Amino acid sequence: MRLSFYSYFLILMMLSCNNPQPRKPILRKSSSTMQESVQYNKSLIAIQENIFKELMKTDSLNNYIASDYGFWYSFNLKTENTYFPKTEDEVLYSYEIFDVNNQLIYSENEIGIQSYIVDKEEIVEGLREGLKLMNVGDNATFLFPSHKVFGYLGDQNKIRVNQPLIYKVQLIKINKKNESN
Template sequence: MKFRILIILFLAVVSCKPPEARYPVTQNSGSYIDQSVQRNKQLLSQEEAYIQEIIEQDSTRNYIASNSGFWYFYNQKNTDSINTEMPEFGDIVVFDYNISTLDGQPIYAEGEKPTKEYAVDQEKLFSGLREGLKLMKEGETVTFLFPSYKAFGYYGDKAKIGTNVPITAKVTLHSINTETNNESNN
């Protein structure tokens, strides 16, 4: 009996060692991510060069470079000194837009997209348009040139716009219902 207890005690002491870490069979060095970053930088560089080429060839318009990485020009500018408000967080804006390629081929023609009501920065909208609307005043029509990362990026819109397609969007801002107006109407 003592012998069995000694064996059980011995096995218990020997088997109580800390667990050993299991290491992966293969290790990735992150080279795929590095390659992806390089591809994206190259793609952006090509798109920006193409947009600059378009701008240089068009001497009839005054293009403005935004701080957000896209370009735009006014088709119709609001020169009214009274109405100078631009949309801010929470404001409700009503606008129309159409989308075409940088070459001018329509993707979504004028009137194909319904008039949209949008709560600024509170609803989904592609990043370029979301930022572009904040640069507009009521009654203005602006044409934006978006590199693909500011448009629909890698995924496209899953309908007519494919992967990494830079676009032109012509936007008309019909009205801005400011957050203070929203609160007083409730």
């Protein structure tokens, strides 16, 4: 009896020592969903670019410049200063936000004067890049596609989802990080 018990136990141990079989991954075809998302975003950007192109045509008083960052801007007041904000400089600025129909969304009084340490703090991408194009005393109008400002979330208050915006910005002061800049 003991021999059969030990042989049964030995056989059981040998069978249970198999290596675990890895599971094969579940193959999901998400490339079509990704393609749809890419196409949607491309069409959204194209629509917003066309809106801004029409707006620039009707605003013949200003000369808009296409930035390398994917937005347009125009100087309402351009000073002779030649120092542009650099990384770690602190800039003081004020701004207003308008929709593409030039309806005020947020006024300068609502927002107040803002302080920003260049490339070290988080602000919307368009404004972050736009401030780097300005000198002290400059007043500029920026035309930002939705993906450069609040994107697919909006601000969950007055700015809607995927809403292109017009920012009117005044750069008040630049506190240089190093005087050698």
